[in-house]
Amino acid sequence: MDLEEFLRKKQTSIEQVLASANEEGQLVEEDTLIVVGSLSEGLATLKSDMDLILVTDRDPKSISKNGSIAWVNGKCLVDMEIVHRAAVQELVTRFKGWIQGGWGKTFAANFSSEERKLLHRYLKGIYLDDSDNKKQNQIVKYDEIELSRLKLHCARHTARSIQVDVVGHKQRQDYRSITYAAIELLGHAIDALLASHYITNPMAKWRSRLLESLPDIGLSELDQRFKSKNADDIVWHLHKIPEHTPQAILEQAHEIFTFCRWVFLYAEIKLVHPHVFKFFKVITNFPLPNSDNIGYSTLPLLEFDVDFHINDDEIFMARLNEFDEVLSLSSTELSLVMQFNGKTHEEEALSNVFQKKIGVEERNTLNKLLKAFDQTGLLAKD
Incomplete structure (x- = not known):
């Protein structure tokens, strides 16, 4: 539902809202009034409020002691938050400084959830009485790619x-906590996936609606087995509580972690290291007849805390907080390792990467990987 349709059903109009906002806030020419929230993004329902942000050079408390004003216009509840322009400028400057500081997942970004929401709202809001975009350009000094990186960073840092x-x-055999943590991880992976499509809304309540809006999951750029699959369907399948047995819980958790690892890899390549697309060995959907898999082992699972790191043209894998050996992988090796999901057969994995060019050298590549990952403790020991 767009803004005009919403206001019409609420028996008011943008002109009436603007007039009442002028009256309630005693607006002056330098003020900036922004429609934000669900109404600015087409997510509103008839139960939604109309959220406004008033950016002003005046002291917000001189306009309202509470820093906000609420009123009813027609049948629409309007809630106007009042923000000093200096606070907006400080937040934007700090964000630009974070962007210029480069990419790193070790430390948390110093932005609260409220600040991230404001950065998103300034970028995606509807600026009223601003036909030449002058007021918007005074505030928004960043773009959706930069803000998507912040969303990805927060997801990656928490996920790790x-x-x-x-x-x-x-280790403690606390299987219920594994289930709850895996589902929480899935939520952060959703944020990363949305960020990879430049959807910067950070609010968890819109995850499902926003997933439904994706025209394509995107992961097929790295693994063609994801082609024609809907992100919302995959997540719906994964977002469930398994039977209360260790085996069922661990299987469900590994399925979630495998998917999340793909999402984080794709999002980081797209938003931070796009040059990797040029040399990444794309996994093809090259299934073999079941008879061809007879005698070949199923590939193992990666341990839950195995993560990747990209540095220029190099890709590394290691366990988080273990401080053991770090493995350097070629693009081809990474494509093989990303199939360590406990389900794919060795021959199928080789076919997905090398197709019909499978010989002694290709099998040796996989065998060396299996040995190296086992020796360094990167494989799951359930």
Whole structure:
């Protein structure tokens, strides 16, 4: 539902809202009024409020002691937050400084959830009485790619902590905590996937609606087995509580972690390291008849805390917080390792990467990987 349709059903109009906002806030020419929230993004329902942000050079408390004003216009509840322009400028400057600082997942970005929401709202809001975009350009000094990186960073940083926690849960045989943590991880992977499509809304309540809006999951750029699959259907399948047995819980968790690892890899390549697309060995959908898999082992699973790191043209894998050996992988090796999902047969994985060019050298590549990952403790020991 767009803004005009919403206001019509609420028996008011943008002109009436603007007039009442002028009256309630005693607006002056330098003020900036922005429609934000679900109404600015086509997510509103008839139960939605109309959220406004008033950016002003005046002291917000001189306009309202609470820093906001609410009123009813027609049958529409209007809620106007008042923000000093200096606070907006400080937030935007700090964000630009974070962007210029480069990419790193070790430390958390110093932005609260409210600040991330504001950065998104300034970028995606509808600026009223601003036909030449002058007021918007005074505030928004960043783009959706930069803000998508912040969303990805927050998802990646939190996800890495969850990965480490889950290994601890497994050691303690705390299987219920594994399930809850895996589902939490899935939520952060959704954020990363949305970020890879430049959807910067950070609010968890819109994850499902926003997933439905994706025209394509995108992961087929790395693995063609994801081609024609809908992101919302995959997530719906994964977002469930398994039977309360260790085996069922670990299987469900590994399925979630395998999918999340693909999402994080894709999102990071797209938003931070796009040059990797040029040399990445894309996994093809090259299934073999079941008879061809007879006698070949199923590939193992990666441990929950195994993560990747990209540095220029190099790709590394290691366990988080273990400080053991780090493995350097070629693009071809990474494509093989990303099929360590406990389901894909060795011959099928080789076919997906090398297709019909499978010989002694190709099989040796996979065998060396299996040995190296086993020796360094990167494989799951359930």
